[in-house]
Amino acid sequence: METYLLDWANLLLRWLHVIVAIAWIGSSFYFVFLDSSLTPPEDEQLKKDGVSGELWAVHGGGFYHPVKFNVSPPKLPDHLHWFYWESYSTWLSGFALFLVSYLWSPSVYLIDPNVMDWSPAAAITTALAFLVVFWLAYDAICRTLGQSENGDAKVGVLVLLLVCVASYAATQLFAGRAAFLLVGAMIATAMSANVFFWIIPGQRTVVADLKAGRPVDPIHGKRGKQRSVHNTYFTLPVLFAMLSNHYSFTYSHEYNWLILIGMMFAGAAIRQFFVLRHGHKLGRNGHPWPYAAVGVVVLLALIVWLRPAPTQAVAVPQQVGLAQVQDIMAQRCVMCHGEALQSKNVRLDSPEALRQHAQTVYQQVVVTRQMPMNNATGITEEERAIVAQWFRQGAPVE
Numbered sequence: 001m002e003t004y005l006l007d008w009a010n011l012l013l014r015w016l017h018v019i020v021a022i023a024w025i026g027s028s029f030y031f032v033f034l035d036s037s038l039t040p041p042e043d044e045q046l047k048k049d050g051v052s053g054e055l056w057a058v059h060g061g062g063f064y065h066p067v068k069f070n071v072s073p074p075k076l077p078d079h080l081h082w083f084y085w086e087s088y089s090t091w092l093s094g095f096a097l098f099l100v101s102y103l104w105s106p107s108v109y110l111i112d113p114n115v116m117d118w119s120p121a122a123a124i125t126t127a128l129a130f131l132v133v134f135w136l137a138y139d140a141i142c143r144t145l146g147q148s149e150n151g152d153a154k155v156g157v158l159v160l161l162l163v164c165v166a167s168y169a170a171t172q173l174f175a176g177r178a179a180f181l182l183v184g185a186m187i188a189t190a191m192s193a194n195v196f197f198w199i200i201p202g203q204r205t206v207v208a209d210l211k212a213g214r215p216v217d218p219i220h221g222k223r224g225k226q227r228s229v230h231n232t233y234f235t236l237p238v239l240f241a242m243l244s245n246h247y248s249f250t251y252s253h254e255y256n257w258l259i260l261i262g263m264m265f266a267g268a269a270i271r272q273f274f275v276l277r278h279g280h281k282l283g284r285n286g287h288p289w290p291y292a293a294v295g296v297v298v299l300l301a302l303i304v305w306l307r308p309a310p311t312q313a314v315a316v317p318q319q320v321g322l323a324q325v326q327d328i329m330a331q332r333c334v335m336c337h338g339e340a341l342q343s344k345n346v347r348l349d350s351p352e353a354l355r356q357h358a359q360t361v362y363q364q365v366v367v368t369r370q371m372p373m374n375n376a377t378g379i380t381e382e383e384r385a386i387v388a389q390w391f392r393q394g395a396p397v398e
């Protein structure tokens, strides 16, 4: 029952997480686009009011004309919309999801004894420490170097290094699938913390100053903008890390840390292409195609590198009987899909259950090779071949 309810919690939280993440990333992409598409205002009154840029857009049958004020508007309206629940709800639902799967069942998800054989408590504590320590280190880099000369470049290089070190460390400690997810969660935590600790407090200070008639210090806007720009480059890498659990050929590879870094780097480079594209259209910068090219070259290199090795012939019996498959299930699967535990509501301990799940068993064991989870039960190539042969025979269960 517990596993069944956890599966529901997992499903509902995942649904929520994707919905709110779309809202967050969507508004973040929109504002990056808006900022880099602004042109100096044409209207004299707008110029007098201190407007630094404007955009004309048409969407859903209406015309829109957002304007941006240099530092602050002359007067605050009664109602001011703030953007933060998109970010907070994404983090909260993501953390809850991490909790009901990876932290709730650490020996299934988090720990791979072939990578590191340690206690659930130690693995959980270390996983949580990844989230906190990355934020502290990243924040320290931004605080010390953010406002210095060439600050953006220095911060960029150091944060890249930090992500590489964390990726390597995670893959040396956790099951591959968990390591990838953890690196994504770690960066995403920094993104939400940027909103919580810097962007929103900065905006609150500016609003309070305006209301009190005090002069507004532009540093708050500058700092907020810097963190917001970092968040933009983090989005594509984080989304890869979040989706990677569907692709065991990435996280179960011997050099999985390099694959993770390569994919995230490609994502950030491709994001840079999109960020600069609007500026190019307005004649502010050159064509950003080299960034997209770098991203695509890295992806192509990964595609070539990870191509499957020629399969070694394994001897498979011509005719596979139910008993053989049941043996394999009993040895390699039933511990997580039987009486005691029914991971993802899948049981594999009876012929009827095998009949019901034959197709997914084939997919999970032979096609995507995601099962057994982290190959915790040490299934052999021969056994995988037997399952394949059984399925090709029409998955007979008597």
Ligand code: HEC
Binding pocket: 108, 329, 332, 333, 334, 335, 336, 337, 343, 344, 346, 348, 357, 360, 361, 364, 365, 371, 372, 373, 376, 377, 379
């Ligand atoms: C160590 C525990 C463990 C072992 C061993 C294991 N599984 Fe799983 N299995 C899981 C978990 C956990 C999930 C849910 C995965 C997820 O959340 O994506 C799962 C999911 C599945 C699913 C459903 C996949 C889907 O997305 O609907 C199938 C089918 C499956 N396993 C088959 C097998 C087979 C066949 C074996 C043996 C060859 C096996 N499992 C061994 C833990 C295990």
